[in-house]
Amino acid sequence: MSRSTAEAPVILSCGDPAGVGPELAVKAWEALGAALPFVWIGDPAHLPRGTKMREIDHPAEAMTQAGNGLCVLPHAFPSAALPGEPNLENAQAVIDVIARGVALVMRGEGLALTTAPINKRVLKDGAGFSFPGHTEYLAHLAGGAKVVMMLASERVTPPCRVVPATIHIALRDVPTAFTPDLLRETVRITSEGLRRDFGLENPRLAVAGLNPHAGEGGAMGREEMEWIGAVVESLRKEGYAVTGPLPPDTMFHPAARARYDGAICAYHDQALIPIKTLDFDGGVNVTLGLPFVRTSPDHGTAYDIAGTGKASPASLISALKMAQKMGLARRG
Template sequence: MNSPAPKPLTERPVILSCGDPSGIGPELAVRAWEHFGARLPFVWIGDPAHLPRGSKIREIDRASDALRHADAGLPVMAHPFPAAATPGAPDPANAKAVIDVIAKGVDLVMRGEGSALATAPINKKALKDGAGFAFPGHTEFLAHLAGVERVVMMLASSRSDPPLRVVPATIHIALRDVPEAFTPQLLCDTVRITAEGLRRDFGFETPRIAVAGLNPHAGEGGAMGAEETDWIADTVAGLRAEGYALAGPLPADTLFHARARAGYDAAICAYHDQALIPIKTLDFDGGVNVTLGLPFVRTSPDHGTAYDIAGQGRANPASLIAALEMAARMGAARGA
């Protein structure tokens, strides 16, 4: 007797935007479908001609159709692009279509036709050169489309034990600009958005959050920098008085080993590399980029377009697979 098919991880499909068609996004979408099949229905939006030759696909008109077709092929909502995709060589002619696909994906999840949005990697410079893209990256563009003033970028491991979730309070700015940009208001906003996201999307009733110091050894009492004693400690204490389960400011150099990770659900870091170096070291292939603070779930693989290996069949699909699965579980947690 055949056992019944496993219940899909989502009752509504995850929407996957194609990203830069000259990168590894298209081949990874096919690999992810081969991994999940009908267990996690997702819809790829893009030009079918950009997928690897011979890919099993099913073109659909409505996102919900993915639930019926995901067992037979990658469900595709066709969005024609003006130019072919040459692996490793982004074409400026395709820039606007890449942007339009992202907007289409947002529209679908905002209308409830998808449970979550996952986004394949883009190249910001290629979009700026080809279509005047005015945003630092995906995250800021998604916030703009959703009408949200401030969002938080969280990187989450899928395979480390204990897991690691890190939030850089400042993101794509020069290191010399961090002390001015990292303010009490920014830290408060980041803690509040992170805590709400951990409650709503990850099921933590009282999220435990660690706050890293800005300076070496968290300033060591002012000997190596004054921000911790001037305002970070007081800001953390004020938030703790509001009911947040916070620890810090803590030295970043002892915050990410296994015993330390077991003591918190997410760590807020002062700047980009303070957060991303540990997660890429612990789970380089399985990290997931999550945007907290949006009115919908959004995840992305934690890697770029990888032009150097695009079209060669060498790209590792682990991060996209993890991003799709995390998106489906987060969407389910929201009741999407």
């Protein structure tokens, strides 16, 4: 995308300043420059020494300044940031930066929000953060929106987009948590998100079975026969282009992916193993269902390599590109 096609810059929150977020923001700017204007919100003192940056007062300034340095909306933090050493004193400021980014995109001053990785334990211990992660906090800031998490890569052909219906719960709890109502809600939110933010007029969705071989006629589990198939059929009658339940082990090779635009999976690893195998460095975490666009790199704070220069910016760059593409699709 050229600078002239965007109405506003993408907003990038700093994430945990002791992780790889600050250095990856710099690498992303070095790769994208004026081609994709974005604004980093954080403490300029947390950026790597010698960073070429431009402190700005309003996101709109990035539309003309992005080629001259990393555009920074300064946000003061109480303490320094040492790579690899999380500081509880900075926890509240990390949370405040996320909220500030949301406010900017909700007001239309940012095209979309991309969030750098956080450490939930640090935020809980340092500031009483009560949310399981970014997704739930963003839904809260958006007034309790119903959301789903999608992992996406458009660097592979055909694109891979996966949605786990249940996320960070124990495998033994999945059969209870994965319900007809949850499957219906997940399909509806995903379909609307792909239509609104990816420009797919009638997104094709494939629902994975819960059990091996999608139950194999009841020999390996009965959920597919007892309710998953019935839910899929009812959604088809509502007009959704949805198929399934399908055997999960044959859904993700190229010919299979060509038959759908997004895969609805029963649980976390069923969805994330294929996309991380196909594109480990470039996968993007997308939150569908919010009143604004949000993407994130599909990796954590990486304290073990923070400050070493080893961290790859590929996922962050993909997240920024996808955020701009989604933001333009939504506004258009």
